[in-house]
Amino acid sequence: MSSVRTQPLLIVEDDLALQKQLKWSLDGFESVLADDGPSALLQFRRHQPAVVTMDLGLPPDQDSVSEGFKLLEKLIEHDPGVKVIVLTGQNDQANALRAIRLGAYDFLAKPVDPDVLSLTVERAFRLYELQQENRRLQAQQSSDTVGGIITRDERMLKICRTIEKVAPSNATVLLLGESGTGKELLAQGLHDASKRKGRFVAINCAAIPENLLESELFGYEKGAFTGASKTTIGKIETANGGTLMLDEIGDLPLPLQAKLLRFLQERAIERVGGRQEIPIDVRIVGATHQDLRQLISQGSFREDLYYRLAEIVVDIPPLRQRQGDAVLLCHSFLKRFASEQRRPALTLSEDAARAIELYGWPGNVRELQNLMKRASIMAEGDRITAEDIGLPSPGAEADDEELASLDLRSVRERAERHAVVSALARSAGSIVKAAEILGVSRPTLYDLMNRLQIK
Numbered sequence: 001m002s003s004v005r006t007q008p009l010l011i012v013e014d015d016l017a018l019q020k021q022l023k024w025s026l027d028g029f030e031s032v033l034a035d036d037g038p039s040a041l042l043q044f045r046r047h048q049p050a051v052v053t054m055d056l057g058l059p060p061d062q063d064s065v066s067e068g069f070k071l072l073e074k075l076i077e078h079d080p081g082v083k084v085i086v087l088t089g090q091n092d093q094a095n096a097l098r099a100i101r102l103g104a105y106d107f108l109a110k111p112v113d114p115d116v117l118s119l120t121v122e123r124a125f126r127l128y129e130l131q132q133e134n135r136r137l138q139a140q141q142s143s144d145t146v147g148g149i150i151t152r153d154e155r156m157l158k159i160c161r162t163i164e165k166v167a168p169s170n171a172t173v174l175l176l177g178e179s180g181t182g183k184e185l186l187a188q189g190l191h192d193a194s195k196r197k198g199r200f201v202a203i204n205c206a207a208i209p210e211n212l213l214e215s216e217l218f219g220y221e222k223g224a225f226t227g228a229s230k231t232t233i234g235k236i237e238t239a240n241g242g243t244l245m246l247d248e249i250g251d252l253p254l255p256l257q258a259k260l261l262r263f264l265q266e267r268a269i270e271r272v273g274g275r276q277e278i279p280i281d282v283r284i285v286g287a288t289h290q291d292l293r294q295l296i297s298q299g300s301f302r303e304d305l306y307y308r309l310a311e312i313v314v315d316i317p318p319l320r321q322r323q324g325d326a327v328l329l330c331h332s333f334l335k336r337f338a339s340e341q342r343r344p345a346l347t348l349s350e351d352a353a354r355a356i357e358l359y360g361w362p363g364n365v366r367e368l369q370n371l372m373k374r375a376s377i378m379a380e381g382d383r384i385t386a387e388d389i390g391l392p393s394p395g396a397e398a399d400d401e402e403l404a405s406l407d408l409r410s411v412r413e414r415a416e417r418h419a420v421v422s423a424l425a426r427s428a429g430s431i432v433k434a435a436e437i438l439g440v441s442r443p444t445l446y447d448l449m450n451r452l453q454i455k
Helices: 016-025 037-047 066-078 093-102 114-144 154-166 183-194 210-218 254-266 292-297 303-309 325-340 350-358 364-378 408-426 431-438 442-451
Strands: 009-012 031-034 051-055 083-088 106-109 173-176 200-204 243-247 283-288 312-315
Touching: 009 016, 009 037, 016 031, 016 114, 031 037, 037 051, 037 066, 051 066, 051 114, 066 083, 066 093, 083 093, 083 114, 093 106, 106 114, 114 431, 154 183, 154 312, 173 183, 183 200, 183 243, 183 283, 210 254, 254 303, 292 303, 325 350, 325 364, 325 408, 408 431, 408 442, 431 442
Parallel strands: 009 031, 009 051, 051 083, 083 106, 173 283, 173 312, 200 243, 243 283
Antiparallel strands: none
16 A cells, blocks of 8 residues: 555545545545535645546536536646546546546546556656656756756856856956846856855946946045045945946946956055055956947947956857747746745646747846736736737747758757757656657656756
């Protein structure tokens, strides 16, 4: 007999005699009972069972399967991972197959052999536990990535490894990328991985007026200018012992560029109105969406400052170039926002996932995050559609752009990588679901992932 688990088995059966018989047959499992759709949903929400056995003929229309299918859809929507075992009549294979298409785990014909039923339930529990463990490991892997970056894109994973290598050093890092690609998240991750004891401080050089930016960066002494009623330390001094991120550094005025260059050379500052040099130990991280080399050619950015900042340069790809990341991030944001809105049953529909894959995301991750937050608030049902996230529903035509090379081996490898990464993204990291999407077995998928070096 199976050991008792923390998550129970839900038995849905309107025939009370048969209900007792099923409970007796499955006495090795902790079980809860229901005899119709509403009571089944109530028990499901209360106990969160891992496995459900259910008859399709439920009150008030026991002679029809409509109530059973309604319940099945609601259970799957509430928890896509639940294992539902449908009990059907001997000549009811069409409805059994329909139940499988809707997401049921298995079906058994009545009268049910108690040993077969017990074995099927045991296997369902084991599969559920394996999938839960897989999700836990996936979440742990994501949290181990620098700054909690959520990605499976090869370039982004390489960037995370670069940040990890650079973190223990004092090298100045320059992050280049479009707005919303996660520059501040990477800078924070760099600071966290560095084990520096000081603070992480970020300042947006484009958001502060030029006449205030110097005192904001370097601080000022009492009486340095009208209104300076007390000595105030600046952002550089605040970050002493830690990391200072200069966001949108391409907008730094030329006079301040000269003063920043001097600080990077001397590692000491003078507050505005002060005469005393203050030694500072801080790691500088610059970030911008602009082309600094073009700004240098235009005379609006100092070349010597660029080379001081560019000891390590990290080019962050836009979201549209990160294979599989858009849908992967959607699942993560949806889980967070659904929890905030107390709508844990929210899931992403197939048309929404496809629309997300095809969209260009000019606003990158920030745009995606905002759309998912809005969808989690505004969606009418528990499944978020392309319309809910404000994207055009994709047509039947698919975009295949993989024929840049005529080498069949590289074409096949690119196609396999694209398919595997996309399936893993759509399934939110579930190996079982990804294998189902790809139409292969789990061992085959693991072999593919190892061969293609997909983590």
